[in-house]
Amino acid sequence: MDIPFISYALLAAAGFIAGIMNSVAGGGTFVTFPALVFTGVPSVVANASNAVALFPASFASAWAYRKDFKNFEGVSFKAMVAVSLVGGVVGALLLVYTPEQTFDSLVPWLLLAATLIFSFGPMIVPRLRTWFSIGPGTLLTIQFVVGIYGGYFGGAMGIVMLAVYSLFGLTNLNMMNATKTLMAGIINAVCLIVFVGAGKIAWPQTLTVLIGAVLGGYFGAHYARRMDPKHVRMGIIAISVIVTTVFFVRS
Secondary structure: OOOOHHHHHHHHHHHHHHHHHHHHOOOOHHHHHHHHHHOOOOHHHHHHHHHHHHHHHHHHHHHHOHHHOOOOOOOOHHHHHHHHHHHHHHHHHHHHOOOHHHHHHHHHHHHHHHHHHHHHHHHHHHHHHHHOOOOHHHHHHHHHHHHHHHHHOOOOHHHHHHHHHHHOOOOOHHHHHHHHHHHHHHHHHHHHHHHHHHOOOOHHHHHHHHHHHHHHHHHHHHHHHHOOHHHHHHHHHHHHHHHHHHHHHHO
């Protein structure tokens, strides 16, 4: 199937914007997933392609944050990687075996859930921290669940991880972003294996988004400290509300 040049331009721009968003505040899926669907990619394939397209950008951002990595007290880094990998595989397999029509009906609700998490998570977490905190075992369990969610859909996955790390007692945002971007990359990387094996990737569109996202992710990670997070979040929330509304109307 021939893809119009304007579709490639839209996908490249969406990838670049998503790469910046993910390195600064998260929410890149709100841009790239709709772009793939609106350029004619079926929803399940679009979701799988989106995960594959964004995973190198996560590693690019993680590399830019490399000086901010620190070990979590009481939690093995290998254990964090392991539960993220297993969770990602489970979520990816769930997506592969979800019928297209069923996933189409779920998409607006998944986007709504991601929008609510992204919008209100940072306000709720500080209150939760005053009521309770989580230990190493709970952290690993939640990271496993996040891996499943990330493998299946992934919208606002980074925000969920930042919230969990905050409840674990971390306060260094750069350290948390470093871990978040790496774990997101690991989850999406293992999903790539599942999705490629299942033939669920639209390669021309995926590679276009991927290149844009890598450039945006590296650029965003380097210039994140110069950006006002409040302004970035407001823009992402506006985008997520519009996208969610459009998908509800389409359904």
